[in-house]
Amino acid sequence: MVDSEPPDAPDTPLTSASASGPSPDDAEDLDTAAAAVDADTGEGELERTIGLVGGLAIGVGTMVGAGIFVFPGLAAANAGPAASLSFAIGAVVALLVALPASELATAMPRSGGGYFFISRGLGTAAGAVVGIGLWLGLVFASAFYLVGLGSYAGQVFLEAGVALPVDPAVPLGVAFGVGLTALSLFGTKNTAALQNGIVVLLLVILTLFLSYGSLDALGVFGAQRMPERFFPPGGALPVLQTAALVFTSYLGFAQVATVAGDIKEPSRNLPLAMVGSVLLVGVFYVVTIFVATSAFGSARLGEFGETAMVEVARSFVGFPGALAIVIAGLLATFSSANASILSASRAVYAVSRDGIIPEAASRLNLAYGTPHVALGLAGGPIVVLAATGRVALLAEVASFLHLVMYGLICVALIRLRRERPAWYDPSFRCPAGAAVAGVGGVASVALIAFMRPASIGVGAAVMLAAYGWYRYYATDLELEGDF
């Protein structure tokens, strides 16, 4: 029932004569934990195929969709120009968690990311709550991205001058949700190269757009813009509340950890991809808000809603700018939604492999080699949630569930550092580990406190249900330190 490969004794059976070859180079020396997982234990070895660029693309590709293309309008409406501070706060919290998470990921480079660290570091109960929470957290996040994607698809009709009787964002989002799930089920998609290309294209468009926007905001092109009061009338509170709302735009770094089992040279590439992607998108977010709030007043931005950035681009260079941002927005929200659906199905696999939910959930479809049950368990609820169209709620619940996991990741790091079990041998060590994890953990939980009550309620209910499921189904499971 439980995965039973001993990490330190891959005794090669007689049938496969070897794991031979020239002496491993330095990088492989560091990756003994990874090598043990990949090695042949009688059922074949595993190839790691995602490099640093691929890892960064997963992180960045998952994140930019939300922070740049969905949130600026909502965030500016709440916090004014200080929304850039909200994004900066989010980046700091994400970094404080990304560092400990990197250390844990190099010690346990396995599929499942945060769930895996916590179930092994803190035991089954915490693992079950986080594992089920991660699955549903990603479900909420995917639904949120889908509504964003629907908004941009709807914008296409607007730009084309086609008047629609209803706001098409939600129906289109639902349609995309169904389509993406079906594509994952039946497509033999090796879209890694495509995903990398999309991310590079996005970064190019955004760099051009934000450079132009920054110069314009600074008055280089002559049109002096009136700076708005930086802080909103409510002072610091709306800024923190907005930080909690937009934290969804930083969830992507954990997605890198969910595919840790596929990352080459994990000791080097995992920390670089996780920390690097947070830094990269953080800078983009802060500049985006600066540019957006310089172009329009915050209240006006808020009226534009999810597609505010299209109007910002239009105000700079007219229709071509708007078109570029609509295309970029479609690509970004599409890749975010796609990546999250896949991650959600990985999360389902991880908990089912361990027996927290029935093993049937990790079954593979023989014809396509795809995890059809897990994809269904991800895609079904995603479509239902996308149909609600409650952008802010979806985003906050996703953040809530992730933040609980982040808090526990930090606790797991502190505990493993203190107890030093024999199997814990990370090749990357977070500088000032205990302190960073301590602050990161507290910050994660603190951010939750600034969410709206409805989000906290839904999030807490999901966690309670997850714990209830654990008590009902998986109490006799012992996962701590189990590999």
Added chain:
Amino acid sequence: MTDTPTDDGGAQPETDRPSVLVPLAVLEGESLPNGTAELLANARVVLLGYHVIPEQTAAEQAREHFGETAMSKLDELAGELAAGGADVQTRLVFTHDEATTIDRLIYEHDCLAVLVPNSTPRVESVLVALRGTVGIGRNTRLVLGLFADADVDVTLYHTLGEGESLDDGEAFLNGVKSDLVERGIAPDRVATLVDDASVPIDAVADRAESYDAVVMGETDPSVTTFVFGMPSAQVAERFLGPVLVVQRARPEE
């Protein structure tokens, strides 16, 4: 925690059997093509069973589901090769990208050549396409190792390059031939053939039709070794018989 990639002691060939990588998509129903065991009877074969998994699926998950089936299939194929006389090692790899896997194993096992596995009714004549003197030692090592003691006719083949005369080409091949003969292959088993062709790949593919197997090199030293995207693959596609692609020496890391 122990270091996993252990040395299995016997990896160094006791004979000068050339090591040849044979990649097979083991779960796609790809079986050992006819004639493979005969062709590689004198080789140290690294039999790579690979399974390409879609991106949606974690490699671990695929291994859990297909590992046993794939391994027993692979053992069966290894048995066929061993019965033909080859030394066989097996590797089973679950991968999202077979090119990465093949490339890694060529390096790990220091393989002299990779087989593009196609079937042939018999192994009696082999076309050895040679481009020039660079790395020629690896070609001759492969030919000697596989065919010196077998009843196989070897035809050395060269297409003329820019500014090369027919005499240059023949001199080059005769040099290679005398080297082969010196090292133990019967003189009457080696023939030479020179063509003046504008597109060497087409010439090789055309000539190949009258042979049972082809030995050729990787094409451009500046391109990394992605076996299947290369002209050798084009030849294999048109020729439909087995092609042994000789690998360049890897720089020591």
